[in-house]
Amino acid sequence: MHSTAANAELALLVEVAGTPKPGNVDRERDLADLRFEQFLAGAVGARPGLDACCDPNFGLGDGFERAVAGMSDRAETNTQFGALLVLAPLVRTAATGELSRDRVRDVVAATTVADAAAFYRAFDHVDVFVGDPPADAPELDVRRGSDAVPAVEDRGLTLADLMRDSADRDGVAAEWTTGFERTFAAADRIAAADGSLGERAADAFLALLAAEPDTLVAEKHGDDVAREVTDRAAELREDAAPCAPDRDAVTAFAEDLVARGVNPGTTADLTAGALFVALERYGVTP
Amino acid sequence: MHSTAANAELALLVEVAGTPKPGNVDRERDLADLRFEQFLAGAVGARPGLDACCDPNFGLGDGFERAVAGMSDRAETNTQFGALLVLAPLVRTAATGELSRDRVRDVVAATTVADAAAFYRAFDHVDVFVGDPPADAPELDVRRGSDAVPAVEDRGLTLADLMRDSADRDGVAAEWTTGFERTFAAADRIAAADGSLGERAADAFLALLAAEPDTLVAEKHGDDVAREVTDRAAELREDAAPCAPDRDAVTAFAEDLVARGVNPGTTADLTAGALFVALERYGVTP
Known part of the structure; x- marks a missing residue:
């Protein structure tokens, strides 16, 4: 404990509560196939794995796999796979010393082939939407789950290696390679803002979305849709600057994305990471 | 774990998410001095105490006190004191065998003076709204917190004794004396219903409120207001029978109670207990 x-x-809990978070499950909106309560259950179920991530004698990949298994078991679907992949190295960093970008880089650099194998095994527990693997490495398709572990081991790939190879098409993997640059910047924004923590989370989400296209949207709907969503978020923020965007306008954006099935889930994953950093490093309170 | x-x-999490729950914080409404995010934090903070309640070598009162302290530390206010008082004996019962009304009666009967002392100490961690103590026992005023422990010990009162003495004016204490009759009945309702678990929680809340006046409302606003609220809940349900009450009508009721500062918090506490029984005994899922 x-x-x-x-x-x-x-x-994880405040992330899903933060509203409006266009295109995502939030306090005001469910998606057709994902309910708010499932996110609550997923967060509770992930807890033993998050505890394991705190223990430096426990493999980081194993902690992540345990968190995913617990989440999936409780939520009975995939609610927070990406968020847990953001949180795992941040939690390990915070539990073993100062939560700084330099130290999380060290945690990433220290990952092993065993961590990479556990990462693949995590896909056995849950259906995660992912794009196609690189054409030259079909045997490393994460959708193969634990079946891909021998190929990972043969190549001696660490979890950091896997993240580096996915960084150009996965916003979570990109964070692993930059010392969680966007996550820490969003945490600074949350710590500096006023309002309830849920409101601050929603504001951080919109700022992240306005800054870079969501990679889950890009994989599912193509780069043009991802760019359009980001442009719309940026426009909402610019039109209102220096004030916060009009809530009705953001809500209309949220309802449009939900209706179109466009779910910027990677941006929500980074928001969960930012909330963790804000809670742990800055001591923000709900 | x-x-x-x-x-x-x-x-605890699904209870606060269930909406509309007239007069209470829910997924759609905050109160002036209580925010949704604080309930999320309170539930997370209560977890180590709930773990302790599972351990038969750990005093039940100590587990309850630890849960309250953790809740208060995280939420920075009182979010779930009453709900934890419902949950503590139910959790102990479930963790040590079958979760039946007979067995929870045994758990209650086994409470000690030490459990009563811990119950009083729990009031040190948080401001809880309670009515005046019996005129013949001012030294047992729970608002004295740990200062009242010597008086409790002098009289040899167990936690079961304390609950029996409060049962006529506190709906949670009443449950302790009846083997959690209303809690188990509400769990049956939740298990048998359709819809998301949050919707089922809201329905169970309204049924509980329609059946008996909320004792927190009675203490704060008088018996007449408590009766009026219960009559209104009953009317909403009767008008709609055999269907579920019209959601807009329940929402209007919710907004009226929030505006008047009328908070049927005891009924919400029983709802949390009912959700626990439904999850643990019937294996309902979110």
Whole structure:
């Protein structure tokens, strides 16, 4: 029972509560196939794995796999796979010393082939939407789950290697390669803002979305849709600057995205990470 | 880390998410001095105490006190004191065998003076709204917190004794004396119903409120207001029978109660207990 793991669980809960978060499940909206309560259950179920991520004697990949398995078991679907992939190295970093970008880089650099194998095994527990693997490495398709572990081991790939190879098409993997640059910047924004933590999470989400196209949207709907969504988020923010965007306009955007099935899930994953950093590093409170 | 404690934490989370729950914080409404995010934090903070309630070598009162302290520390206010008082004996019962009304009666009967002392100490961690103590026992005023422990010990009062003495004016204490009759009946209703678990929680809340006046409302606003609220809940249900009450009508009721500061918090506490029984005994899922 570790207070760092409690902060990570709370970050998952506040992330899903933050509203409006266009295109995502939030306090005001469910999606056709994902309900708010399933996210609550997923966060509770992930807790033992988050506790394991705090323990430096426990493989980081194993902690992540345990978190995904617990989430999937409780939520009975995939609610927070990407968010847990953001949180795992941040939690390990915070539980073992200062939560700084330099130290999380060290945690990433220290990942092993065993961590990579556990990452693949995590896909056995849950259906995750992912794009096609690189044409030259079909045997590394994450959709193969644990069946791909021998190929990972043969090539001696660490979890950091896997993330580096996916960074150009996966916003979570990109964070692993930059010392979580966008996550920490969003945490600074949350810590500096006023309002309830849920409101601050929603504001951070919109700022992240306005800055870079969501990679889950790009994989599912193509680069043009991802760019259009980001442009729309940027426009909403620019039109209102220096004030916060008009809530009705953001709500209309949210309803449009939900109706079109466009779900910027990667941006929500980074928001969960930012909330964790804000809770753990800045001591923000709900 | 106990799956029974996880179910208790999830019950707290789904309880606050269930909407509309007239007069209470829910997925759609905050109160002036209580925010949704604080309930999320309170549930996470209560978890170590809920884990302790699972351990038969740990005093039940101590587990309850630890849960309240953790809740208060995270939420920075009182969010779920009453709900934890419902959950503590139910969690102990479930963690040690079958979760039946007979067995929870045994758990209640086994409480000690030490459990009563811990119950009083729990009031040190948080401001709880309570009515005046019996005129013949001012030294047992729970608002005295740990200062009242010597008086409790002098009289040899167990936690079951304290609950019996409050049962006529506190709906949670009443449940302790009846083997949690209303809680188990509401769990049956939740298990038998359709819809998301949050919707089923809201329906169970309204049924509980329609059946008996809320004792927190009675303490704060008088018996007449408590009766009026219950009559209104009953009317909404009767007008719609055999269908579910019209959601807009329940929402209007909710907004009226929030505007008047009328908060049927005891009924929400029983709803959290019912959700726990439904999760633990019937295996309902979100």
